Amino acid sequence: MLAPPDESIANLQDAGCSFVPLEMDVKGLNPIEDLKLVRAFRRHFLELRPDAVLSYTIKNNIFGALAARLAKVPFIPNVTGLGTAFLSGGMLQTVAELLYRSSYRNLPVVFFQNDDDRDLFLKRRLVRPGQTQLLPGSGIDLLRYAAAPLPAENQPPIFLMISRLLRDKGVYEYVEAAQRVKQRFPTVQFQILGAIGADNRTAIDATEVDAWKNEGLIEHLGTTDDVRPHIANAHCVVLPSYREGAPRTLIEGAAMARPLIATDVPGCRSIVDPDESGYLCEVRSGSSLAEACFRFLDLSYAEKMAMGTAGRRKMERQFDERIIIDSYFAALGKVVTGNPEIFATAPQKSVC
Template sequence: MAPQSSAEAQPLHVMLTVNAAWNIWNFRQPILKALLSKGHRVTVLAPADDSVPKLQEMGCRVLPLEMSAKGLNPLEGLRLRRTCVRAFRQERPDIVFSYTIKNNLFGAMAARTCSLPFLPNVTGLGTAFLSGGALQRVAEGLYRHAFRSLPTVFFQNEDDRALFLSRRLVREEQTEVLPGSGIDLERFAAAPFPEGPETRFLMVARLLRDKGVREYVEAARMLKAEGAQARFQILGATDSENRTAISREELAEWEAEGVIEHLGTAPDVRPHIASAHCIVLPSYREGAPRTLIEAAAMARPLIATDVPGCKSVVDHAANGLLCKVRSGASLADAFRRFLAMDTGERREMGQTGRAKMAAEYDEGLIVAAYERAMVQMIGRGV
């Protein structure tokens, strides 16, 4: 191999922007590790939270970003665009990777102003995009304007990509579908299947209406009334800032009723997944549901709704079961079907999921996709 020139050997400065620093810590570590291992500088531009020290310990520089993660208020959008322009001009990154809706939209506009390569990852569509009416038209107009000149736009599932293409928000040659954010198959290793007569269902998600929390409770209530030997648990934070949030009062009523157990939050979900027999996500729509990917990697069967994102991870009757969206009754039927399986069938379903994650979701596939995009956009990869 010919020696690299000094220009080629010079480290890159890569900036990642997102609506919460924890998103980078939880979901983007494969990219961070790949960049840092090659000696590149990495700056995270995001609202600060308790993940900042962890990112700094990895070797990232973190710049706090003032923004509201919710809504598409035009004035807030203009402020975010100006804030990004200032940060891009001051930091002068070689390329910007972006995640989450507002950072994708207004970050792309700011990058165009600064003539910076910009690579967005559409990790989900958000309530505004799916709401219909004027709000949806505003969201579509913003996407069409922000993404029009970008060479590459990543999507987390084929359904979201197809929707953007059908509404002419992107061109086909711009798009590429990634297998979510990938999974570290060593960290999320297959766990021994739990023993015991009582089946433990676990939902891992923020307590939002759009995650299907109410349907989960409704289905659990049906099974409890039938005397099922099962426990129904939820691991996840309440999110009072989100307009679809479940209130703490309603959650307390469910717990007092004895229909579900709220486990709060956990810095490491692996022990909770390992102790469960089945992981459940009755969401209304997902990008690439991290909960299901992690659980499948740990060889746990899944129950999820037959919606974009979820159905990419769950192959019905192979590594899990799919049910109808917004239907507690359909979810209850899936619970009954799972309860009727013996331990061998459940274990085989989990092992099938593990094999699927190894074949389709290994984090190395994500790093390779970013490598190709960087070569296309700036002539150099990770």
């Protein structure tokens, strides 16, 4: 595991991974810092000599691919979302597209987590059709995220948003929806589970969060390494993001049989079946999100349970993590040995 150090290191090592710290500036595009990152990747790849590199997140995907080409190491990126660069447009998006086009030019496999992102990359000629492969997100362990009973009918309804507190995740719209809903239903709770002060240009300041808490609009739950108790305690999982890859929080919520409310944007719409497992609302619209919340609150208890059950069944059909693992083994077989089927019959061992 090559990554900036954080609190997950001990868990990775307990799982059997060797951890190598990586220095990187995760914010924005800075030519000098990004050139340093390419050099750092290349140095690590030459020292570690991996059979293949599996990558995700924007900077790792772009600059890791460039370094892997220099080090002559097979590289498999996973486009988990397009991030601020594509949301902002203008020169930043133009630069990001140039970098993607250059870094992905000769890669044999590029994973995507939704049709919209893949189609956009193809339309902009950032990748070729033969390179792309679609995954259903990062998958979900359906045993660990088992279906949980909906909280009792007489309990105040709880909406739960699981996300870093970033503007692009739709936090402001979530707070606006909470304000609108609480005017009619004062006992309804709006919870947010996630980190404040993330190292991101759209991060929301802690003073704003404190103001919302003091107004009684939201309850901030902090952070956790296990979201399951919070999902089990909630009636509905919400994500009003501006764009996603395949949002893990919605997948986890649906796996635990919770109805979903999300924005009708790439990534989110691939998780939610409208009017079956949840509702989709307009992006960047607190009023539209509030209307979706009202629709959910108007459902009977049996209808809410049925909606959660539909989401669970969708996860069982389409998002089992075994699908993703098998796809990765096939890709590794292709780039390492030229045989995509080799790991389907051979003992599965680490090759990265």
